[in-house]
Amino acid sequence: MSLVRILRPLRNLWGRFEIALAEVAKFGTVGAAAAVVDIAGSNLLRFGVGMEPLTSKSISVTVAATVAFLGNRFWTWRHRARHSLAREYLLYFALNAVGLAIALAVVGFTYYVLRLHGPLAYNLSANVVGLGLGTLFRFWSYQKWVFLPPGLPPVDPHTGLPVPAEPRPASGPGSRPGAEPERAGSGSQG
Numbered sequence: 521m522s523l524v525r526i527l528r529p530l531r532n533l534w535g536r537f538e539i540a541l542a543e544v545a546k547f548g549t550v551g552a553a554a555a556v557v558d559i560a561g562s563n564l565l566r567f568g569v570g571m572e573p574l575t576s577k578s579i580s581v582t583v584a585a586t587v588a589f590l591g592n593r594f595w596t597w598r599h600r601a602r603h604s605l606a607r608e609y610l611l612y613f614a615l616n617a618v619g620l621a622i623a624l625a626v627v628g629f630t631y632y633v634l635r636l637h638g639p640l641a642y643n644l645s646a647n648v649v650g651l652g653l654g655t656l657f658r659f660w661s662y663q664k665w666v667f668l669p670p671g672l673p674p675v676d677p678h679t680g681l682p683v684p685a686e687p688r689p690a691s692g693p694g695s696r697p698g699a700e701p702e703r704a705g706s707g708s709q710g
Contacts, residue, residue: 554585559580577650579619581620581623608666616658629645
């Protein structure tokens, strides 16, 4: 067994790990920028303007999600399969709505159930726990449904399953439309 045959799988594994590591680093950078927009915006709206906690968090997440969408589409996962911008944007924001719901559940529980109304409680619930849980969900869901790996079939957003490819007609001499191509080993042998 040659050294090349031993090292080739390791090189392939490292290549996959390197791509994943780069995606995590870029996602983290984009996420950090979006987190600054979210945290600063929610605090400005909550304590500077005096909005209710759920309203201020909803508005700041919407603005931050737009920043994150642009960063992730055009930088983090620019090498991934592309669909229409409108489709990606709609799916992206549907998944962000789930991430927002996670954050709002934490904020609502802290504010309305525990009755903790101060800036520290708001920031711990909204911008540490809620944002952290929402970020984990978004990273997983963006890879699964929005920014697909190159070469994979598109995914149905309702089921999460691959959309079947259209059958390709056979071409070449002797082929007829709608005929299935011959498989190796099939057919009659006389």
